Amino acid sequence: MNDIKWIVAPWRAVWLILSVILALCAGTARAQTFLPPEQAFQASVSQIGPHTLQVDFTLARAVYLYRERLEARVDAGSGAPPLWLKWTLPPGQSKHDPTFDKVLEVYHGDVSGQVTVPDTLRGELPLTIVYQGCADAGLCYPPQKKQLRLKLDDHGQILSVTGAAAALAPVSSNGADKPAQTAGDDGGISRALASGQWWTVVPVFLLAGILLSLTPCVLPMVPILSSIIVGQKEHVSRGRGFALALSYSQGMALVYTALGVAAGLLGQGLAAYLQHPWVVLGFAVLMVLLALSMFGLYELQLPPAVQSWLGAGSSRLPGGKFISVFAMGVVSALVVSPCVSAPLAGALLYISQTHDVVLGGTALYAMAWGMSLPLLLVGLSAGSLLPRTGPWMKAVKALFGVLMLGMAVWVARPAWPYLQSLVGAAPAVSAHRSVLPFERVRTVAELDAALAQAKAQGKPVMLDFYADWCTACLEMEHETFAVVGFQKPQDFLRSLEKAGL
Template identity: 40%
Template sequence: VSLGLFLLLGLALTFTPCVFPMMPILASIVAGQGKETSPTKAFWLSFVYVQGMAITYVALGVLTASAGHSLAGVFQSVWVVAIASIIFILLALSMFGFYELKLPSGLQSKLSDVSNQQTGGTFFGVAIMGLISALIVSPCMSAPLAGVLLHIADTGDYVLGGLYMYAMAMGIGIPLIIIGVSEGKFMPKAGAWMDGVKYAFGVGLLAVAITISDHLLPGPVVMVLWGLLLLMSGVYLGAFESRPENTWPKFWKGIGLFFVLYSVILFVGAAQGNTNPLKPLANNGATQMVNGTSAHANLPFVQVKSLAEINAAVKKANSQGKTVMLDLFADWCTACSELAEYTFPDPRVRKALKNTVWLQADVGDDSIPETLEIMQHFKVLGLPSVMFFNLEGKEQTTNRVIGYLTPEDYVARVHQAFK
């Protein structure tokens, strides 16, 4: 699923002013071969160009993931989350045209000169041109690219990081291959619609900034931020423009008016002290945020701090004829907060776990030896990680929960683990 999302992201990036210049470059490479160029050769020239481009992105993904794995402790800091949110906001502003991010003109000219010296007819030369083209346009894509790299750094998995970036590169490359095979006949015309794509990325980056920092802020403040984002999106979609005559402007104005209306509902809900953007007018004020973590007085968690304590608790629970659920979380983890906020308190979840002992370990700081031992023993790939142990004390590894699940999906997972 994740690889598919990165592929779709690459497809979307193709139609930005950043990647669009690659299209005529590739079309000219193929067209320059003369009339004798067969569709098969045109395809392979285009494919090799895209693979050269992909090398750049895969290298970025692997290097970022490697650094992210070694710097996992640094990314736990509240200050790092706050700085990352600010970076996303600044990158979003560049998408809205407040300023432009690009390589220094001198360095960009040198890269262009090297690219122009390559021979388009050779596969090696085409690959080099693809690699250099990616270097030239990457700074222009720095806003969405930085968001992807920050996510990869958080995973700390260099294999997955490389695959993510390759999927994104292939997403960018699919339209380029079509353009190359058609020798530019199918190349869309540049226009104002490309600015709309950039604006959409800007909104997406702001949404990411809110998402990664929402566990650091009071719920009503998060509601206000979502409301402001929807209000701004509605304005950009033309909610307050004069009556449009064409069909598409009317459609986008309708979407914009809906966003504006929902933003007002979010503002009202925030004023009432509500915290759920999906249920802005529901009276959920009973759930409060304390030090960035959901506080549910009735959650029956038993806190454990070491692998020895976990083993002892599992053994004790089994002797009483009970199964065990172990929740590994961190205060900085957004999905952990969502589980505590929406899933664990749900009556259906509690009913499914009525014969289960709830264990919880804060593994947010892997510089602590006991925490590192837990992470290594269970081979934790991401947080939250929730594990289920049967009556024999064995973890049901195929049913481990990584990330957020809705109450419905969580109950289904519990039933699978303890069937």
Template identity: 40%
Template sequence: MHRLLLTLLLLLAALPPACAAGADDLLEPDKAFRFSARALDARTVEVRYGIADGYYLYRDRFRFAAEPASVALGQPQFPKGQIHEDKFFGKQETYRKEVRIRLPVEAAGAERLKLQVTSQGCADLGVCYVPQVQSADLRLASLGGSRSSILRESEPFASSPERVTAASDDVRFAGVLESGRLWLVIAVFFGAGLLLTFTPCVLPMIPILSGIIVGEGRKVTRRRAALVSLAYVLGMAVTYTAIGIAAAFSGNLLTAALQNTWVLGAFAAVFVGLALSMFGFYELRLPSSWQARLTAASNRLGGGDWGAVVLMGALSAAIVSPCVAAPLAGALLYIGQTRDALLGGTALFSMAIGMGVPLVLVGVSEGALLPRSGPWMHAVRQFFGVLLLAVAIWIVTPVIPAAVQMLLWAGVLVGSGVFLGALEPIPQGASGWRRLSKAVGVLALLAGAAQGVGALSGARDPVRPLAGLFAQSPEAPLRFETVKTLADLDARLKTADKAVMLDFYADWCVSCKEMERFTFSDPQVHARLGEMTLLRADVTANSAEDKALLKRYRLFGPPGIVFFDAGGREIEGLRVIGYQSPEKFIRSLDLAFALGD
């Protein structure tokens, strides 16, 4: 009995500290109720609150005011809320998770207004906040025909630039995270990861994993190939998540620091070494003592050591895939604003696993299809040796001149063509496989010759090596003015007399080069860009000035495009994150012209 009484007394003594701990865990008002506002058109403003879990806002506590005095606000349009039984105020209509309120505006010719919103909310712990006052400076769109015609093509509730174009995909993904629904976050980001697998920032991982599995040799089985693939993907996913969370808290994409000559060169050298081991050069040319060491190292990197496979996946995520796509940008934006590393990290991990699923499928299929021994296995190893050489060239592409890239591709292609028998006659009675091998060899030889001729003739595009020889009337290249600091940018924006496009670019960003090669070169896009002031922030060096430019516009890395009106003010909600096709980019430009005049 005495022991029971003592236990009850201890529990009662612990209650006040527990309550105090609960109060200490309360979020600050601006984090519990995240405020934002935007002008949907010249007569409508939308106010939005992202509400943290365990918190709610009262419907009848909202108050709205606007400046200047010539601006009149109409009756707010509230969505339907939830009825909450309040012990002090009785039944109250409240909002959880999110609330969007629309305000009719009569601006009387004013182009800008200052909106002031008063709100009040409480926490489920029983603590209510004092009324909070927040404000936003908004630019009202004109009622010009060009803009309205464009906006009519969009959804009824999504008639702002933020919803019309893919430029705000990062905001949409951040909105998914703000919903707080774990199953939705996992599903959406897993699906986004599946789609990202087929982008140039991730595709090089397929031959890397394939080379590791082929390096298993005779001991490879479907089960072992699956385990090797899972180990590789796990290393990739954990690293991707860790780097993403660190980038969100620091404001910088840490993989950008790895995009330099020494790191990329060392990583490429690893793949060259693996490729040479696939070709058997170690056995033919190196002393036995060196051969044993290199063979052991190759085996460890080829899957014999699980830790080495995980490490290779981690290095691939950090070095091969440094670009920022919309899902990644959305997750980083959410983590950076809310400091919710758990939910944001879950999203990043789900996206990385989605990126890894096709890799696992490729690995398992190789484990089932690869021959165990004999001439076929020798040929397969040499094939993946060529792929590993291609990956090595791909890795160092950002830090070597285009002409050198083309000559390297020429060497790999010509060598592959010769190896496949392109210059040898087909013997009598040759099999169909032998004839196919020669045909592929001839194609590789011709492609390599085209790369070499193009490089020597002044071409600088490996995708179109002979374009310069046959072009009749090449278009004048787009003229980008380089801005190196915030001061340079501000000075240039002050003198702008037309719409401005600021392009964040880096030599190591594959998606940036995609935009240049496929989107900016499109005739319609090229013509529209000629009507704008084009600025470029080259953040290749990842210097302090580069980081400051990225931080101002809440970007974590390239590619990213920000638009400004003729007065040098940013057009809110209209951004391009990641690669956009010419068709989508033209829609972004149409909005930039409509809103930037």
């Protein structure tokens, strides 16, 4: 058993490499080119009743639509205010939005809603459908609108709706129709995963499985499982040893394939849960616990009761038989999974974003093959490929603990704003408003007068352009204006706010 412990140490650093790779998997959407709004959100309108229209939205991968941002209005003309139509919508998925600092309902994938047209309308009227959404990577699109023509008879029944095939038009022309590039767009692994192509995704997961096989939980099991598989027989041919190892690997692959299929079925719902601040913080705490175990403060392992139950179940299986070895592979997958939960969660998060059941099952099957590779090699090499031990491994272990602490900080970064809101970030925002007040201007004449007054006083001017739908404006309010250092220039800044956009 001492030899097995020494085998563990040199491969602990592999866990860090694997975590980085699978973090790229989970963050693929952040590293790819943002789609223009007409590709991110596709909408079509059709008549399904004398007073009812159906609006079908098709959303691209890794984007979502706000439920409360859906609007439908009719311009009645003659100076009358627009008439807001009633929506009938399915329930959305709850998502904590740090920008709006509240839980909102959002839609992923395909969603349909019905719009009721009152029977008091007559003739041909303009109909406008307005909606807004964001990309999972953090870019929020401005509100989009679709302009239609609604024709009704003398009884208020819908005769036709035209313009449904027209291209989506943004509310304001701000260049949103051009793809936005991110700084991380040149990552080879990210591009491969972003493509969603089998011949690029599956090899990456196979490589991830190979790295997982070298982690402290999996590698020490190789010599133990090798002796169990052969049923304590003294002489086993290499061919039979390889066949038994293959049976074991297929049992483990069954578990991971089921996880991949489940992730594909759950889709973006799983991704939404894994992106919650408390889940992110949970992974960060896990990194810290693993780092402390690298420093030798304690040993992380399954509870003794669980270990005894699994060990008793596996010991009752006769070694050397293909069916029993297959069952042992299933059991070992359950034993190993808690130890590799963080990278496995990253893999499942990526699969959930693809919303592809077949790709999910295939990718996790490939990862299970990679995890089984050492056992297959041992079956062919009679154990000669096992790594050798050495006292230098203690230094590697300590270094890996430091690196994992750094990873814990990196993983927790997206949750910092959420934590700040819990400990009093909101009062800080209020404080900056009292120290650095904005003067509201509503017309061009008021703006010109304020600029002239500031020029006469020799003071610079800062303009804050704001709209309720503008997520970037809310980010400025909650993050930039709340910084204490930002309040220092109030003696020479004259702040203006132009509203009503």
